[in-house]
Amino acid sequence: MQSSVSIQNLKLDYGTVSVLRDLNLEIGQGEFLVLLGSSGCGKSTLLNCIAGLLEPSDGSIYINGQNVTWAEPSRRGIGMVFQSYALYPQMTVEGNLSFGLKNIRMPKEEIRRRVARAADVLQIEPLLKRKPAALSGGQRQRVAIGRALVRDVDVFLFDEPLSNLDAKLRADLRVEIKRLHQKLRNTMIYVTHDQVEAMTLADRIAIMKGGVVMQLGSPNEIYNRPANKYVADFIGSPSMNFFETTLSRGAEPKVVLAGRDVPLATYGFVRKDFAGAVWFGIRPEHILTGEAAASAPVRFEVCAELVEPMGSEILVWSTLADTSIRFRLDGQEKVATGDMLRIGFDPARASIFDKAEELRV
Amino acid sequence: MSQNGKPSGLFKNLSAKIAAIPMVLTALVVFVGCTVWTIVFSFTNSRLLPRADWVGLAQYERLWGTRRWLISIENLLIYGSLMLILSLVLGFLLAALIDQKIRFEDGFRTIFLYPYALSFIVTGLVWQWVLNPEFGIQNVVRSLGFGNFTFDPLYNPNLVLYGVLVAGLWHGSGLVMCLMLAGLRGIDEDVWKATKVDGIPTWKTYIFVVIPMMRPVFVTTLVLVTSGIIKLYDLIIAQTGGGPGLASEVPAKFVFDAMFVSQNLAQGFAASTMMLVAVTFIIIPWAYLEFGGKKNG
Amino acid sequence: MADTVIRTQHASHAHAAGPRPRPIFSRRNIIIYGVLIVLALYYLLPIYVMVVTSLKGMPEIRVGNIFAPPVEITFAPWVKAWSSVCTGLNCDGLSRGFLNSLKITVPSVFFSIAVASVNGYALSMWRFKGANVLFTILIIGAFIPYQVMIYPIVVLLREIGLYGELSGLVLVHTVFGMPILTLLFRNYFSSVPEELFKAARVDGAGFRTIYFKIMLPMALPIFVVAVILQTTAIWNDFLFGAIYTRPENYPMTVQLNNIVNSVTGVKEYNVNMAATLLSGIVPLSIYLISGKLFVRGIAAGAVKG
Numbered sequence: 012m013q014s015s016v017s018i019q020n021l022k023l024d025y026g027t028v029s030v031l032r033d034l035n036l037e038i039g040q041g042e043f044l045v046l047l048g049s050s051g052c053g054k055s056t057l058l059n060c061i062a063g064l065l066e067p068s069d070g071s072i073y074i075n076g077q078n079v080t081w082a083e084p085s086r087r088g089i090g091m092v093f094q095s096y097a098l099y100p101q102m103t104v105e106g107n108l109s110f111g112l113k114n115i116r117m118p119k120e121e122i123r124r125r126v127a128r129a130a131d132v133l134q135i136e137p138l139l140k141r142k143p144a145a146l147s148g149g150q151r152q153r154v155a156i157g158r159a160l161v162r163d164v165d166v167f168l169f170d171e172p173l174s175n176l177d178a179k180l181r182a183d184l185r186v187e188i189k190r191l192h193q194k195l196r197n198t199m200i201y202v203t204h205d206q207v208e209a210m211t212l213a214d215r216i217a218i219m220k221g222g223v224v225m226q227l228g229s230p231n232e233i234y235n236r237p238a239n240k241y242v243a244d245f246i247g248s249p250s251m252n253f254f255e256t257t258l259s260r261g262a263e264p265k266v267v268l269a270g271r272d273v274p275l276a277t278y279g280f281v282r283k284d285f286a287g288a289v290w291f292g293i294r295p296e297h298i299l300t301g302e303a304a305a306s307a308p309v310r311f312e313v314c315a316e317l318v319e320p321m322g323s324e325i326l327v328w329s330t331l332a333d334t335s336i337r338f339r340l341d342g343q344e345k346v347a348t349g350d351m352l353r354i355g356f357d358p359a360r361a362s363i364f365d366k367a368e369e370l371r372v
Numbered sequence: 373m374s375q376n377g378k379p380s381g382l383f384k385n386l387s388a389k390i391a392a393i394p395m396v397l398t399a400l401v402v403f404v405g406c407t408v409w410t411i412v413f414s415f416t417n418s419r420l421l422p423r424a425d426w427v428g429l430a431q432y433e434r435l436w437g438t439r440r441w442l443i444s445i446e447n448l449l450i451y452g453s454l455m456l457i458l459s460l461v462l463g464f465l466l467a468a469l470i471d472q473k474i475r476f477e478d479g480f481r482t483i484f485l486y487p488y489a490l491s492f493i494v495t496g497l498v499w500q501w502v503l504n505p506e507f508g509i510q511n512v513v514r515s516l517g518f519g520n521f522t523f524d525p526l527y528n529p530n531l532v533l534y535g536v537l538v539a540g541l542w543h544g545s546g547l548v549m550c551l552m553l554a555g556l557r558g559i560d561e562d563v564w565k566a567t568k569v570d571g572i573p574t575w576k577t578y579i580f581v582v583i584p585m586m587r588p589v590f591v592t593t594l595v596l597v598t599s600g601i602i603k604l605y606d607l608i609i610a611q612t613g614g615g616p617g618l619a620s621e622v623p624a625k626f627v628f629d630a631m632f633v634s635q636n637l638a639q640g641f642a643a644s645t646m647m648l649v650a651v652t653f654i655i656i657p658w659a660y661l662e663f664g665g666k667k668n669g
Numbered sequence: 670m671a672d673t674v675i676r677t678q679h680a681s682h683a684h685a686a687g688p689r690p691r692p693i694f695s696r697r698n699i700i701i702y703g704v705l706i707v708l709a710l711y712y713l714l715p716i717y718v719m720v721v722t723s724l725k726g727m728p729e730i731r732v733g734n735i736f737a738p739p740v741e742i743t744f745a746p747w748v749k750a751w752s753s754v755c756t757g758l759n760c761d762g763l764s765r766g767f768l769n770s771l772k773i774t775v776p777s778v779f780f781s782i783a784v785a786s787v788n789g790y791a792l793s794m795w796r797f798k799g800a801n802v803l804f805t806i807l808i809i810g811a812f813i814p815y816q817v818m819i820y821p822i823v824v825l826l827r828e829i830g831l832y833g834e835l836s837g838l839v840l841v842h843t844v845f846g847m848p849i850l851t852l853l854f855r856n857y858f859s860s861v862p863e864e865l866f867k868a869a870r871v872d873g874a875g876f877r878t879i880y881f882k883i884m885l886p887m888a889l890p891i892f893v894v895a896v897i898l899q900t901t902a903i904w905n906d907f908l909f910g911a912i913y914t915r916p917e918n919y920p921m922t923v924q925l926n927n928i929v930n931s932v933t934g935v936k937e938y939n940v941n942m943a944a945t946l947l948s949g950i951v952p953l954s955i956y957l958i959s960g961k962l963f964v965r966g967i968a969a970g971a972v973k974g
Binding site: 385387388389391392394395396398399400401402403404405406407409410411422465466469470472474478480482483484485486487489490491492493494497498499500501502504507508511512515542546550599602603605606609610613623624627628631632637640641643644645647648651655 | 701702704705708709711712713714715716718719722730731734735736784787788790791792794795796797800803806807809810812813814815816817818819820821822824825844847851875876877901904905906907908912922925926929930938941942945948949952953955956957960963964
């Protein structure tokens with residue numbers, strides 16, 4: 012597959028602080044890539060570099076095979092949607108949509124046609140004559156997407172487009188963006204700090220930290236086989252439980268948890284001969300309880316120290332092997348603080364990282 | 373154009389740089405260039421026209437031996453310190469009163485601030501008239517039966533500065549009020565609630581809580597008022613003309629007269645350089661206080 | 670209005686809760702309003718005296734009391750001040766100065782705001798190399814006493830042939846208005862979300878398009894503030910007008926001072942006061958009409974970004 016956007020050895024330094032370090036990324040034609048990370052990880056900086064709004068210190072950016080590292084933003088064949096919508100307040104919705112086209116002196120007829128098409132796709136025809144101030148948050152963001160749409164570009168850049176919306180609207184627009192991508196099949200690069208958005212929208216997710224991509228992979232890979240402890244901890248809510256233990260390889264690889272052997276024959280090792288100090292991670296939702304726990308390969312008995320009922324489920328805090336752990340119960344279960352509960356899990360679903368480099372074992 | 377190469381730094385943001393040319397000229401030619409020019413020529417003996425005839429510090433020695441300059445400095449110090457204190461006190465008082473959720477707030481504010489919209493010339497002339505002994509306040513009080521009442525500040529060398537002060541305060545205290553009011557309104561409502569709950573009397577709250585919180589406003593006001601005081605010129609011209617005698621001379625007027633009246637350019641340059649030095653001593657500590665701590669000031 | 674509502678709510682609440690409601694003529698209110706009214710008299714007295722004096726004939730002024738309202742109202746001093754009072758050799762009254770001030774103020778306000786708004790925009794949005802140094806010099810320049818710079822400027826203006834001309838004075842006002850106005854606009858444009866600027870660049874707009882199509886229409890309120898600030902400042906200027914213009918080009922302030930403080934002839938206090946009022950009318954009307962915006966303008970100089 013020919014790559015749509017290609018980033019090669021990209022660096023960006025502000026004085027002595029490096030925001031992006033030697034970054035490489037290939038984004039395929041029509042791919043939906045999400046850049047995910049906490050604030051300050053460099054994800055927005057990377058997006059701004061792709062857009063041409065920030066100049067990298069070194070490296071190059073190709074869009075559709077063209078080196079655009081130093082090209083003007085408008086010459087890169089990109090459209091961008093911003094967190095604060097960034098609609099021009101004194102122009103009508105129509106004016107906002109057509110501003111970019113007027114700047115390249117496109118014939119009026121063509122502008123009208125494109126605005127009409129974008130308005131149709133986004134269902135904002137009734138709003139065309141209004142000013143942004145008269146629109147709701149969701150409508151504004153739709154107009155902002157429309158502004159990228161009319162330019163008929165190959166690559167869409169989204170900079171946390173849903174972060175200013177309330178939870179309900181966010182979920183609605185998320186679906187709409189996904190639908191839009193399925194319809195248009197453009198390359199989309201989407202920056203967010205919200206893992207739900209990332210998981211639901213992405214073809215591939217790039218998790219960033221400190222200007223470096225920690226893992227690049229499909230949502231499934233990222234969730235089930237995190238490449239390092241940072242990614243494992245970052246994805247999933249509540250986050251993964253980690254135990255400090257030692258991986259030993261006798262007849263069979265195993266770790267010891269709370270004095271009990273946890274056999275790892277079914278675990279998919281990346282490094283077949285690693286042994287030593289490790290973090291043993293298991294997601295709260297992979298800890299089994301009740302009937303399921305009874306038939307789990309590994310079983311423990313723990314005391315419920317804190318109970319957080321959430322309606323559909325109950326989150327229980329407890330201690331296992333001197334480590335605070337969380338796990339989920341069905342919302343209908345009856346559990347009180349101090350109750351003893353039987354839990355278990357399947358070691359195949361665990362994630363193990365070496366302690367030194369915190370990389371997957 | 374430059375699809376592959378990094379564009380050279382000079383042409384980056386070219387339009388912005390072209391647009392900034394007037395600003396560059398102003399900053400470099402006027403603010404830096406003219407200031408340096410004046411300082412340089414203060415070391416010459418230029419009289420009617422600037423001449424590069426160097427005399428070292430002679431102009432400064434002469435300046436500090438000139439009675440009129442010394443009186444000007446003394447006057448400015450007296451007027452300046454009184455103006456500073458009184459305008460801060462009056463401005464704060466007005467702001468605190470207006471902040472008491474009073475009726476006709478807008479009306480009172482309009483009354484206290486309108487003099488600031490008028491020029492110093494208008495201010496000086498009207499107060500010259502009000503303080504005129506022949507027809508003004510003195511005359512009015514005398515006609516009420518106090519035949520010996522004397523109130524002629526503008527004709528009394530010992531009082532003339534106070535006469536100017538009355539006009540200066542009238543003109544400028546509204547501005548101080550405005551700044552103070554903005555400061556008072558900027559204080560979190562919860563601070564007042566907290567002191568109410570703690571049972572602290574209002575006056576104590578003002579002195580120990582509110583005023584310390586308004587430190588930035590006070591500093592800004594101080595700098596603003598002070599730089600205004602040093603520029604004091606129009607008001608003197610209109611109200612007293614520097615008289616009676618030399619009793620209300622000020623440095624700015626000394627400079628103007630040396631340059632444009634008595635054809636003694638280099639004296640004017642030396643005097644204005646001294647004014648610059650004085651301002652520098654005010655600005656540097658302020659800039660340090662304001663911008664010293666934070667990098668992105 | 671809202672104030673009254675809150676007050677009433679507060680009062681009814683107080684009834685319910687127990688403590689006695691505060692009477693209108695409480696000791697606290699008497700002190701507050703008393704002090705305010707006394708102070709208001711200090712601020713109002715001069716304008717009152719100006720108005721009544723300008724409406725009296727000279728005989729009435731000589732025998733009477735400056736605070737007394739005019740017995741016989743006459744507009745003759747106003748007519749004389751406007752159209753026939755003499756300054757030096759010119760005897761066409763303040764109307765000349767008024768016209769000069771108009772010819773100075775209008776272009777000065779226009780040019781200084783045009784230049785400063787572009788400066789502020791370039792500084793806050795485009796951040797070219799050296800921008801911060803330049804801006805710092807400009808702001809420091811605002812604090813340099815004018816006296817330091819006035820003479821070299823005379824030399825410069827003479828060199829380019831504008832000394833004594835109205836256009837020379839316009840140039841001086843444009844230059845000296847630049848620091849404060851640039852600060853005003855820079856602070857305003859800095860508060861505009863950066864994403865708006867980025868969006869416009871993605872949309873292919875350049876330096877000029879972004880300024881005229883996006884920033885200018887957005888910044889209208891701040892332009893109004895700048896116009897108020899500059900009009901008042903330039904109209905009220907005395908020093909520059911006295912130095913950089915010839916007598917026939919003197920602005921109103923300079924002419925007014927020359928009329929009132931002239932040592933020759935009989936003093937006509939009523940004409941003087943009418944003239945003083947006349948030259949105060951423009952800034953005073955701006956102040957009364959613009960109200961809050963005026964306050965915002967003067968506070969702009971003080972509130973640093």
